[in-house]
Amino acid sequence: MNRGYELHTLKVGLNFTRNFSYILVDNASRQAAVVDPAWDLDVILDKIRALGVELTTILLTHSHDDHVNRVDALLQIYPAAQVYMSKQEIVTYGFSCANLFPFGDGEMIWLGETPITCLVTAGHTAGGACFLLEDDLLSGDTVFIEGCGICDTVGGSPVQMYESLQKIRRLVAPHVRVFPGHSYGKEPGAPLRVLLSSNIYFQFEKVEHFVQFRMRKNQRGSLNFK
Template identity: 60%
Template sequence: MFNFNYIIVDKSSRQTAIIDPAWNEGHIIRTFDELGVKPDLILLTHSHIDHVNLVPQLVERFHSRVYMSAQEIDFYHFHSHNLFPLYDLEEIQLGETRMTCLLTPGHTVGSLCFLLSDSLFTGDTIFTEGCGICTQTGGSPEQMFESIQRIKKLVPPHVHVYPGHTYGKAPGQSIDYLLLNNIYFQFNKKEQFVQFRMRKNQPKLFFT
């Protein structure tokens, strides 16, 4: 499965975080070396294997601190060395870079988005083209609706969205763009959202 991993480097301190590290360890290590940094923090949007695959290797090599929502840890019994729970609206400081944790259940019980001043890292909650599936253990289309409504309310329209996967559009589209082009941002009634998200025989499960 193709995933996006994101590296955040605080310019003043050079402290570094990586979001949802998975699959290509060699490429990630080379990128750290090229940047002259190491991952002080590992930020996890949720516990699915394609988002946490490289956590043990990075923790062993760099002694990184690992962060995931308390709800996700408790429900799915996620384990890692150096693991710390996060709570809704908790702030993490990476040097001078402040990140706010937004609890956005729907894809999983404890999915998190990480909000910076002009970036939102969404994991599998929302994609540029759609939103995450709600059929796996702990998934809920009702909660997904509420999470998207919350993002619409709390995240400024200029903020750029960086999802865990893309299905045609490059990462980094703005909330403004999603409001116009992501069909799941168009629903204002939960019942209609749920019926559409859970309809049968979807040819493009993640984004139409």
């Protein structure tokens, strides 16, 4: 695939918590961004050094601890790196760190010569976001390959989650690969067209049916999607 960037997947975690962080590299400048740095700082640093890139950017899909708990540690090593989170997320939860830049829905960030479109996709949190590239969507806890994020945390909303999934359906091309913050049986990187046919949360045509199902009682687990 001839494109101007590389995307590297990192499995990080602590005990039973497992996340995916990502490193995005602009091929022209060799500038790099880390998406949702958490848990295993050494894993992240080792990959940055192995790639021989300059970390200039940190992209945060939302403010939950398991997605941001290595931001400050990275900034101690790369103090000039700029951190991006949606304005709504920052305002709602009071997230703060050095070099923090808020963005709004549809705004573009440039990593060297690579454009990154910020999509605010509330639902899991009040200002959760996805980052859209030419061929890839970094979706945090908005949408997983198997389902979507829970909506009963502080600031969460199943109505907004429904609207966010409709936004993804509307704005993201079917070939774009989806890279979420967690895996619940399927590896990241499936094209959106697969999710549109197999992910149950894309099947609801009416918001009230979506809300009833996402918030149904007696689920075997909050991440049991069916």
